[in-house]
Amino acid sequence: MFGYYLDLAMRSLARNKALTALMVLAIALGIGASMTTLTVLYVLSGDPLPGRSGTLYYPQIDPRDNSGIMPGKEPPEQLTLIDGLNLLHAKRADRQALMTGGAVPIKPDSAAIDPFYVEARYTTADFFAMFGAPFRYGHGWNAADDEAKARDVVISSELNERLFGGANSVGRTLRVAGSLLRIVGVLDDWTPSPHFYDLNTGSYGYAEQVFMPLQTALDLQVDHNGSTDCWGNGTGGVGRIYPSSSCVWMQLWVQLDTPIKAADYKEFLVHYSEQQKALGRFVKAPNVRLRNVMQWLAYQQVVPDDVRLQAGLAFGFLLVCLVNTVGLMLAKFLRRAGELSVRRALGASRRALFAQLLVESGVVGLVGGVGGLLLALLGLWVVRHRPSDYAALAHLDPAMLLTTFLLALGASLLAGLLPAWRACQVAPALQLKSN
Amino acid sequence: MELRPILSTLRRHKTTAWLLVLEIALTCAIVCNAVFMIGHRLQHMHMTTGIDEHALVQIQLAEIAPTPDIFARAREDLAVLRQVPGVQAVALTNQLPLGGSSSNASIKLDPAQREPTLSAGTYFGDGIPQTMGARLVAGRNLQPDEIVNADVVVKALASGNTKGLPAVVTVITKALADRLWPGQNPLGKTIYLTDQVGVRVVGVLADLVRANAYNDATAHYSVVLPLFMGAGKDQSYVIRTRPQDRETVLKAAVAALKKADPERVVTQQRTYDELREKFFANDRAMAGILVGVIVALLTVTALGIVGLASFWVGQRRRTIGVRRALGATRGDILRYFQAENFLLATFGIVLGMALAYGINLFLMLHYELPRLPGIYLPVGALALWAIGQLAVLGPALRAAAVPPVVATRSV
Numbered sequence: 001m002f003g004y005y006l007d008l009a010m011r012s013l014a015r016n017k018a019l020t021a022l023m024v025l026a027i028a029l030g031i032g033a034s035m036t037t038l039t040v041l042y043v044l045s046g047d048p049l050p051g052r053s054g055t056l057y058y059p060q061i062d063p064r065d066n067s068g069i070m071p072g073k074e075p076p077e078q079l080t081l082i083d084g085l086n087l088l089h090a091k092r093a094d095r096q097a098l099m100t101g102g103a104v105p106i107k108p109d110s111a112a113i114d115p116f117y118v119e120a121r122y123t124t125a126d127f128f129a130m131f132g133a134p135f136r137y138g139h140g141w142n143a144a145d146d147e148a149k150a151r152d153v154v155i156s157s158e159l160n161e162r163l164f165g166g167a168n169s170v171g172r173t174l175r176v177a178g179s180l181l182r183i184v185g186v187l188d189d190w191t192p193s194p195h196f197y198d199l200n201t202g203s204y205g206y207a208e209q210v211f212m213p214l215q216t217a218l219d220l221q222v223d224h225n226g227s228t229d230c231w232g233n234g235t236g237g238v239g240r241i242y243p244s245s246s247c248v249w250m251q252l253w254v255q256l257d258t259p260i261k262a263a264d265y266k267e268f269l270v271h272y273s274e275q276q277k278a279l280g281r282f283v284k285a286p287n288v289r290l291r292n293v294m295q296w297l298a299y300q301q302v303v304p305d306d307v308r309l310q311a312g313l314a315f316g317f318l319l320v321c322l323v324n325t326v327g328l329m330l331a332k333f334l335r336r337a338g339e340l341s342v343r344r345a346l347g348a349s350r351r352a353l354f355a356q357l358l359v360e361s362g363v364v365g366l367v368g369g370v371g372g373l374l375l376a377l378l379g380l381w382v383v384r385h386r387p388s389d390y391a392a393l394a395h396l397d398p399a400m401l402l403t404t405f406l407l408a409l410g411a412s413l414l415a416g417l418l419p420a421w422r423a424c425q426v427a428p429a430l431q432l433k434s435n
Numbered sequence: 436m437e438l439r440p441i442l443s444t445l446r447r448h449k450t451t452a453w454l455l456v457l458e459i460a461l462t463c464a465i466v467c468n469a470v471f472m473i474g475h476r477l478q479h480m481h482m483t484t485g486i487d488e489h490a491l492v493q494i495q496l497a498e499i500a501p502t503p504d505i506f507a508r509a510r511e512d513l514a515v516l517r518q519v520p521g522v523q524a525v526a527l528t529n530q531l532p533l534g535g536s537s538s539n540a541s542i543k544l545d546p547a548q549r550e551p552t553l554s555a556g557t558y559f560g561d562g563i564p565q566t567m568g569a570r571l572v573a574g575r576n577l578q579p580d581e582i583v584n585a586d587v588v589v590k591a592l593a594s595g596n597t598k599g600l601p602a603v604v605t606v607i608t609k610a611l612a613d614r615l616w617p618g619q620n621p622l623g624k625t626i627y628l629t630d631q632v633g634v635r636v637v638g639v640l641a642d643l644v645r646a647n648a649y650n651d652a653t654a655h656y657s658v659v660l661p662l663f664m665g666a667g668k669d670q671s672y673v674i675r676t677r678p679q680d681r682e683t684v685l686k687a688a689v690a691a692l693k694k695a696d697p698e699r700v701v702t703q704q705r706t707y708d709e710l711r712e713k714f715f716a717n718d719r720a721m722a723g724i725l726v727g728v729i730v731a732l733l734t735v736t737a738l739g740i741v742g743l744a745s746f747w748v749g750q751r752r753r754t755i756g757v758r759r760a761l762g763a764t765r766g767d768i769l770r771y772f773q774a775e776n777f778l779l780a781t782f783g784i785v786l787g788m789a790l791a792y793g794i795n796l797f798l799m800l801h802y803e804l805p806r807l808p809g810i811y812l813p814v815g816a817l818a819l820w821a822i823g824q825l826a827v828l829g830p831a832l833r834a835a836a837v838p839p840v841v842a843t844r845s846v
Contacts, residue, residue, distance in 0.1 A: 019745075022738050029731065066549070103668065105499040105700060115499045117668070117700055178500030221501065223668055233592040233629050236538075238585040239505040239665050244593050305802050306721050309472075313728050316465045320458055320732055324739035327454035331746040334451065387716060422450055 001352075002359065009360035012336075019332065020364065023325045027368025027411060030321030032375025033314040035396075035404045039376065040383060041311045042400055043393045044204065044303045048192035052132055053293035055094075057254050057262060059087065061273050062287035064231045065246075075287045076229055076248040077300075081218075083276075084250035088124060092268050093254035094261070095130040099123035100250050101201040101226040102217065104210055107175040108163055118159060118209040119201065119225070122217035128154070128185075130255045131192065136160075138170035138185035141213055149219045153181040154211040160186045176210065177222045187211075193393055194302045196293050198251050200227035203302050204390035218242065224249065266290045307390075318411070325368075325415045329361050333423035344428035357420035365412015373404050441775045448747070452779060455743055459783025459819055462736045464790035467815035468798065469725045471807050476722040479651055480715045484532040485608070485642025487568025488707050489678040490523075492685045493531055495703035496692060497668035505665030506584045508696075515695045516672060521684040524675040526566035529559040529664050530646040531671055531707070533714040537646035540658070543627040544615060553653065555611055556645030557628075559585065559662040564606060564640055566675050574622045574638035577606055581661040588662060597631050603661065606638035610655035626658070634660065648714075668702060681706045733818065737826040744772065744830035748837075755834055756841030765835040772831035773824060780823035784816045791815060 013020040047053050062075035063083055079087070084098040100122055107115045127133070128140040137160075141152045153174055160169055173180045191207040221240040226249065228236040234246030243249045256262040266288060273286035291299060333340075340353055376396065383394040396404070445452045502508045509527050516525040529538050538559070541551035561582045564571065581604055591597045605626070612621035625633045640659075648654035664670050672692075676684040689704050748755075755768055795807035 019742050022742055026735050026738075029735070033731075103497075105497060107499050115698075115700055117497050117702060223497075233595060233597075233631065235589045235592050238589050239667060240501060241586060241589055244589075304717075306717060309721075309798075309802060310724060313465070313469070313725070316461065317728060317732060317735075320461045320465070321735055323454055323458040323461065324735055327451055327458060327739060328742045328746075330454065331448075331451050331743050334448070335746055335750050386720065388720075418450075 001355075005356045005359040006363070008356060009363050012332075012360055013363065016332070019328060023328055023364050023415075024368045024371060026321040026324050027365060027408075027415065028371030028375055030314075030318035031369055031372025031404070031408050031411060032379055034311075034318045035372060035376035035400070035407065036379030036383065037307070037311040037314040038403070039380060039396055039400045040390070040394050041303065041307055043395070044194070044307055044390055045297075046193070047294060048194055048196045048297075049131060049293065053196075055255055055257050056130065056293050057093075057256055057265065057290050058293075058296045059252055059254060059265070059269055060289040060291075061269055062284050063246075063248075063276070063282055065283050073287075075289060078227065078229070078248035079250045079252055080245060080248050081242070081250055082245055084252050087252055087269075087272065090268070090272070092265055094257050095126040095255035096252065097124045097127040097130055098214055098250055098252050099127065099197065100214070100224060101198050101208070102222055102224050104177045104212075104222050106159075106163075106210070107178075109175070113163070119206070120210040120212065120217075120222070121198075121208040122212055122214045122222070124214055126255075127211070128187075130253065131197070133190050134188040136186045136188040137168045138183070140185055140211075146213050146215055149215045150213055151179065151181045151216060152184045152213060154185040154187060155183060156187050156207060156209040157189055158207075159209040176212070177220055179220050181212065181216075193390075194297055196297055196302075197253055198226060199300050199302060201225055202389060205392050206389065262290060262292075304390075322411055322415055325364070326418055329364070329415060330419035330422055333357055333419045337423070337426050340423060341426050341428055344426060350424050353424040353426075354420050357423055358416050361416025361420055362412055365408070365415050368415075369405070369408020369412055372408055373401075376404060438774070438778065441771065441778060444751075445775070445778070451743065455740065455779050456783045456786065458736055458739055459780055459823070460786035460790055462732045463784050463787025463815045463819050464794055465732055466729050466818060467787070467791035467811050468794050468807065469729050470814055471795070471811045472804070473722050473725045473729075474811075475804065476718045476725075480718050480722070482533075482644060482648060482651065482654060483642060484644040484711075485569050485640065485655075486532055486644075486707075487675065488711060490675050490681075491567060491707035492674045492676065492681050492688070493534075493703060493705055493707065493710060494672045494674070494685070494688060494692065494701065495668065495670070496666070496672075497700045497702050498666070499698045499700065502666055505667060506586070506663060508666040509663070509670070511695065512666060512672065512692060515691050516674060516688055519674075519684060519687050519691050521676050521680040522674050522688065523677070524562065524566040526562045526673050527560050527664065527666075528563050528567075528671050528673050529669065530556070531673060531710060532567075532644040532646060533648055533711050534646040534671075535714060536669070539645075539647070540628050542615075542658075544625075546627045546630045546633070548627075552615065553656060555607075555656040555658050556647070558643070558657060558659040559664050560659070561661070561663055563659055563673075564643065566673055567643070568675065569643040570641040571606075572609060572639050572641045573620075574606070574636070576638055577604065577659065577661045582663050583661060585662045585664045592629070592632075603632065603634045604637045605634045605661075606640055606659045607636055608640050608643050608655050608657045610642065611657065612636070612639050614656065634658070671703070673707075733822050736819075737822050740776065740823055740826035741829060744776065744827045745833075748772070748830045748834040751834070752837055752841055753844075755837045756839055756843075759837065759839035760842040768837070769831050769835040772827055772834055776823045776827035776831075777820065780820050784819055787815065787819070788812050 060075040063080055088096055088098045102120045102122055103117050104120045105115055105117050124146050125141055125143045136157055140154055145152055169183050172183050174183055194203045195206045228243045228247050228249040230247040232246045234244045237243045256265050269288040270286040273282055276282040380394045384391050513525055516522055538557045539554050540557045542553055542555050543551050564576055591600050621636050621639055624636050627633050642655055643657045644654050645657055674688055685704055689701055798804045
C-alpha cells in the first residue's frame with residue numbers, strides 16, 4: 001500500500017512542479033537557517049571541560065572600599081594579588097590555581113625566525129592537573145617551583161611546532177622577555193572553549209602558547225593582559241609597575257570535589273572576609289560568591305547577544321516557512337476534494353485517505369529536511385569563513401545532527417498532519433454533486 | 436467594492452485563509468522588528484568620532500626585552516617619527532577612538548559622593564586632540580609643561596602622598612560637559628577621579644569618542660589627562676598625515692622605528708579607517724543578516740500568496756465563468772482577487788502589529804533594545820500590502836482572463 005501511496009504522491013507532486021519545489025525549498029531554507037544558528041548557539045554555550053566543570057569553582061570576594069558601592073551588589077569579577085595569594089596559600093580546596101593573562105616576546109635561537117609575541121598565562125602549579133590539560137612531552141611545575149620563582153615554562157604544541165618542528169623540546173631553553181626559561185613541558189592540543197578561566201582576554205578560539213609560574217612572571221615583570229579594575233587610589237600600573245593593591249586583576253580557580261566541600265569553601269570565604277575586615281583591609285561586610293564553571297559562564301553572559309538573536313530570527317523564519325507550506329499543502333489537498341471523495345465513495349476509509357495524503361506531505365517534509373541539512377552544512381561553512389572569534393568552532397556534532405533530523409521530521413509531520421487531516425474530512429459523495 | 440461575497444468565500448476556506456493571515460502576521464512582525472534593528476545598527480555604525488579619521492594611522496610596538504626607561508624611549512620614538520617625510524603631527528596615546536581596548540575612569544563631582552556620577556573614557560598623552568584633529572570649542576588644550584610621566588603619578592597615588600603632583604588639568608568633550616553641568620560653563624569646574632585627585636577643566640572638545648563606544652548614550656564621554664604613558668605594547672603612536680599619503684607614511688614610519696631599534700616587534704600598523712571598520716564589523720555583519728532575513732521572509736510569503744491565489748483561481752474557474760457570463764467585467768474579477776488579498780493582508784497586518792509590539796517588548800527585556808518607534812509599524816504594513824498586491828496580480832490576471840464560456844462547460 002505504501003508503495004502505491006508513494007507512487008500517487010509522486011504523480012501528484014510532479015503535476016505541480018513549481019509548487020512542490022516551493023514547498024520543499026521553504027522547508028529546507030527554514031530548517032537550514034535554524035540549524036545553522038542553533039548549532040552556533042549550542043557550540044558557544046557548550047561546556048569547556050565536560051566531566052570536570054561541575055567541580056571547578058570561581059571564588060569572588062569583595063575587598064573594595066565603601067565609596068561608590070551599594071550594598072547587595074555583586075563583588076568584583078577578579079581578585080587582588082594579595083587576596084589571591086592568601087587564598088592560594090590557605091590550600092582549603094582539593095586543588096587551586098591563581099592566574100592572570102599576559103603577552104610575552106619570544107626570541108628564537110634561530111636567526112631565521114623573527115622575534116614574535118605570544119599570549120601567555122601566568123599561573124600556579126595545580127593549573128594543569130585541575131583543568132586536565134594534556135601533556136605531549138614532560139609535565140608542569142610543582143608548588144615548590146612556584147615559591148622558588150623557578151625559571152620554568154610550559155609551551156603549547158603550536159609553539160613547539162613553530163620553534164622546534166614538533167620535536168620533544170623538554171629541557172631546552174626559551175628566551176622569553178629577555179630571560180632564559182627552561183621548557184619543562186609541552187602541551188597537547190588544548191583549547192577549552194569558551195576560555196572560561198579568563199574571559200577578559202578573549203572568549204572563544206583563544207589559547208595561550210606560553211604558561212609560566214605566576215611568581216616568576218611577577219619577578220620578570222612581564223606584561224599583563226586582561227581587565228584591571230581599581231578603586232580608591234588604585235592605578236592599573238604603567239610600564240613595569242603592576243596594578244596596585246586596590247586593583248583586581250587575578251583569577252583564582254579551585255577544585256571542590258563534593259557539594260559539602262563547596263559549601264565549606266564558601267563559608268571559608270566569608271570567614272576570610274571577616275578576618276580581613278578585622279585586620280582593617282576590608283571595609284564592607286562579607287560579600288562572596290562561589291560559582292562553578294557553567295554558572296560563571298551564565299553569569300558572564302558569554303554567548304554573544306547577536307548569536308541568540310540570530311537563532312531567534314531563524315526560528316521565526318522557520319515558523320513562517322512551515323505556515324507557508326501547510327497553507328499551500330492544504331489548498332492543494334482541498335482542491336483535490338473531488339478526487340478524494342470519489343475514493344471515499346469507492347470504499348477507501350478515512351484512515352486510508354489520511355495515510356495517502358500523509359505520505360505525500362511526508363515526502364515534501366523529508367526532502368525539505370534533507371535539503372535543510374545540506375543548507376545547514378553550507379551555512380556552517382559560511383560561518384567558519386567569517387571573521388568572528390568563534391568561527392572555527394562552528395561544526396555539526398552527532399548530537400546536533402540528530403537534532404536536525406528530529407527537527408526536519410517534526411517539521412514535515414507538522415506540515416503534513418494538519419492538511420492531511422483536514423482534507424480527509426471530505427464526505428464520500430457530496431463533492432461529486434457540484435463542481 | 437462589495438466585501439460580503441469575499442468574506443463568505445473566505446469563510447468556506449477558513450483554515451487556509453487563517454494560515455495565510457498567520458503567515459502575513461508573522462512576516463509583518465519580524466520584518467518590522469528587523470527593519471528597526473537595521474536602523475539601530477546603521478545609526479550606531481555612523482557614529483561620529485570627532486577626529487580627522489582619514490588622516491590618521493596607528494602603530495603599536497612591543498619590546499623584545501624590557502626597556503630601561505620607557506619614557507625616554509617614547510620621546511625618542513616620537514622624535515624619530517616627526518622626521519619621517521609626510522608626518523604632520525604625532526602623539527603617543529593609550530587608546531584610540533573605537534579602538535576596542537579601553538581605559539576608563541569613574542567620575543564624581545564631589546569627592547564625598549558614594550556613587551560615581553558616570554564613567555568616562557580616559558585619554559592619556561601629549562597633544563592627542565591636536566594630532567587626532569579633535570576640535571576645541573572652548574578654553575585651551577593641555578600645555579606641554581603640564582604633562583607628567585605616568586610613573587610619578589602612579590607612585591604618588593600608591594604612597595598616598597599626592598601633594599607633590601602639579602595641579603591636574605583636563606580637556607573634556609562637550610557631551611560630557613553638557614551631561615555633568617547642563618547649561619553651565621564647564622571651564623574652571625572640577626571633576627574627581629579619586630577621593631583625592633580633583634581635576635580642573637581647562638578646555639572643551641567638540642567630540643572625541645571613547646575606545647569602547649558600544650553604547651550610543653555614553654559613547655561621547657571622554658576626558659584627556661596630561662599623563663605621559665611611555666613606550667609599551669598597549670600604547671599607540673598615532674600619526675597625522677595627508678589622506679593620500681597614509682600608506683607610504685605608515686611604511687616609512689614603521690621602517691624608521693625599526694631602524695631606531697631593531698629589537699622590537701610591530702604588533703599593529705593600520706590606517707584609522709581600518710580600525711573603524713574592524714570596530715563595526717559585527718554590526719555590519721548583523722545588519723547584512725537582518726537584510727537577508729527580511730528578503731527571505733518577504734520572498735517566501737510572496738511565493739506563498741502566489742501559490743495559494745493560483746489554487747483559488749483554479750478552483751473557482753467555473754464560478755468566475757458564471758460571473759463573467761452574468762455580466763461581470765474582467766476588471767471586476769481582477770479587483771475581486773485584489774480585494775480578497777487586501778482583506779487577508781489587512782487582517783494579517785493588524786495581527787502582525789500586535790505581534791511586532793510583543794516581540795519588541797521581549798527584545799527590550801533581553802537585548803537592551805529601545806522601544807519600537809511607531810513609524811516602523813506603517814513601514815511593515817505598507818511592505819506587506821505591496822508584496823501581497825504584487826504577488827496576487829499574476830493569479831488575478833489569470834482569473835480575469837477566464838472566458839465566460841467556461842460557465843457552460845461541465846467539469
